[in-house]
Amino acid sequence: MNLLFSKRSIELLISILTSLVLAGCADSGNDVSQVETSSKSAVFGECGSTAPLQLPCGFPLPREEDNNRLSMAKVELGRFMFYDRNLSFNKTQSCADCHLQEKAFTDGLTVSVGSAGHPHSRNAMSMTNVVYNGTMNWANNQVVNLQQQALAVITNEAPIELGWSGHEVEMLARLSTPLAQDYSTAPPDYPTLFANAFPDEAEKITLFTVTKAFAAFGSIMISGDSDFDKEQRSEPNTMTDAAKRGRELFFSEQLECFHCHAGFNFSDSVDHDGIRFTQNSFHNNALYNIGGVGLYPSDNHGLREFTLRPEDEGKFRAPTLRNIALTAPYMHDGSIATLDEVIDHYARGGRVILPPDPNAGDGALNPNRSGLVNGFVISTNERLDLIAFFESLTDWKFICRNDLSDPFGNTQKHTLCP
Ligand code: HEC
Ligand code: HEC
Structure with missing residues (x-):
């Protein structure tokens, strides 16, 4: 069973990859056709349009996979599945x-814990704007x-x-025949939800359709209405003078942050409709230097x-860095607890860990350290x-959006949500 399953999932992965490569070939040399494809999005539209989901003003159209054009029916199904513990x-x-x-x-954990109780080797990433990621996860090309990702x-x-x-x-059967005893409220009518979401598929409930619905829900998690954004767009906002000074620092050649945390999504690894080449960048920001030879801890070597x-x-x-004030602890292994300590890390140009810690070493001397992580002097007020600038990147509309919230009512909203 295990073997059979693995083989099937590998086949699925291959077929997804193949369709991706083919889509890439079809598009190569023709940027315009990509733009036309997504202007037919049944879900996304520019701000001020009549689309079911309007993008924040100035945000690019997400790239929709040819084999998974978005629909509100897929999004609705994906939302139930995302919050369903029976899955x-x-x-x-x-x-x-x-x-x-x-x-x-x-x-909020240093590293996540899976359903069987095993620790993950990495910290859970924010799902803010994942549809625009060039690659998924901390370091997976x-x-x-x-x-x-859902697969x-x-x-x-x-x-x-x-x-x-x-x-x-068994898992697919739970979707075909949801059991009342598994739910504290009425079970979602998955057969109807799948039928609405995948009208053209002969077989409605499969690994393919499951991963497509998860992807559809993930792709509407778009955040671009923070105070920082409103200030940039000259809309009414409550961005403080301190936050505006922090913005100047962030975008300064002294701190260099904006080179890697770049562009509309504060990341230099982005993909969206209308660009032909996805930018996939990876950097060593000098967290570790075990043994003085540049090593990272054994379960987290990064892109290597x-x-x-x-x-x-x-x-x-x-x-x-959008919503960063809400996503502590920080870094791939959750090894930095606060934003203040993140600033210490970059100000020093790398983190030093002293013996007898098994991870001892001076990150600033890491041979792979990016040339953009050089250290700087920062005063208490500038810090x-x-x-304050980081806090201005919190998008309360996103954090409180009803259409992203738990339809079962098991998970609470932020206490500051109306
Ligand atoms: C056990 C906790 C756990 C569960 C359950 C979980 N995730 Fe994650 N998620 C993580 C962790 C940890 C990472 C970072 C993984 C890595 O880098 O290797 C992550 C990364 C992601 C990312 C990539 C984000 C980015 O910016 O690259 C997406 C998207 C995502 N998860 C979606 C989902 C979806 C959809 C589900 C349910 C089908 C799910 N996750 C279930 C812990 C979890
Ligand atoms: C050379 C590229 C680069 C530069 C310059 C850079 N960063 Fe980063 N930043 C990264 C990478 C890569 C990570 C993830 C590293 C890891 O997890 O090991 C990261 C992680 C972070 C995180 C944690 C994100 C999270 O979700 O946990 C914060 C906060 C951050 N950087 C802020 C800054 C600030 C502030 C500056 C400027 C002082 C800065 N960065 C400069 C590449 C860079």
Whole structure:
């Protein structure tokens, strides 16, 4: 069963990858056709349009996969599944248990814990603007869209996340025939939801359709209405003078932050409709230097785990900084507790860890350290300004949006939501 399942999921992955490559070939040399494709989005539209979901003003159209054009029916189905704990093999965990809306879809833990109780080696990432990611996860150049990400999460065995592997038939049956006893309220009518979401599929409830619906819901988690955004667009806002001074620091050549946390999503790894080449960048921001030879702890080598190249040791994607004030602790392994300590880290130009800690070493001397992480002098007031700037990136509309919230009522909204 296990083997059969793995083989099927590999086949699925290959077919998704193939369709992606083919889509890429069809588009190459023709930027315009990509723009036309997504202007037909049934879901997204520019701000001020009549689309079901309006993008924040100035945001680019998300790229929609050719095999998963968005519809509100897919989004609605994906929302139920995202919050449904019966979709982990032992009925204990949903996606939302690691991606809580009140924490900008993170879990507040140093590293996540899967449904079977195993620790993940990494910190849960915010799902803010994931549809625009060039690559998914902290340092994985192999998972490039939300369908692939959903497949990875449900089938992962090391660690087990939702634990579908080996339980595939049973998991799909839970969707075909939802049991009243599994729910505290009326069970979602999954057969009808799938039929509405996938009118053209002969078989409605499959691994393919499940991953597509998860992807559809993930792709509407778009955040671009923070005080910072409103200030940039000259709309009424409450951005403080301190936050505006912090913005100047962030975008200064002295601090260099904006080179990697770049552009509309504060990340230099982005993809969206209308660009032909996705920008996938990975950087070593000098967190570790074990043994003085640039090593990172054994369970987190960063991009090197996929490329096998020594120079990729400790390289990670620069994540978005949107909603960053709500997503502590920080970094791929949750090893920095506060934004103040993040500033210490960059001001020093790398973190030093003293013996006898097994991870001892001076990150500033890491041979792979990015040339943009050089250290700087920052006063106490400037530090407060920078933190005020981070706080101005919190998008309360996003954190409180009803259409992103738990339809079962198991998870609370942020206490500041109306
Ligand atoms: C056990 C906790 C856990 C569960 C359950 C979980 N995630 Fe995650 N998620 C994580 C962690 C940890 C990461 C970072 C993984 C890495 O870098 O290897 C992550 C990363 C992601 C990302 C990538 C974000 C980015 O910016 O690259 C997406 C998208 C995502 N998860 C969606 C989902 C969906 C959809 C589900 C349910 C099908 C789900 N997750 C279930 C913990 C979890
Ligand atoms: C060379 C590129 C680069 C520069 C310059 C840079 N960062 Fe980063 N940043 C990264 C990478 C890569 C990560 C993830 C590293 C990891 O997890 O190991 C990161 C992580 C972070 C995080 C944690 C994000 C999270 O979700 O946990 C914060 C906060 C942050 N950076 C703020 C800043 C600030 C402030 C500056 C300027 C002082 C800055 N960065 C400069 C690349 C960069």
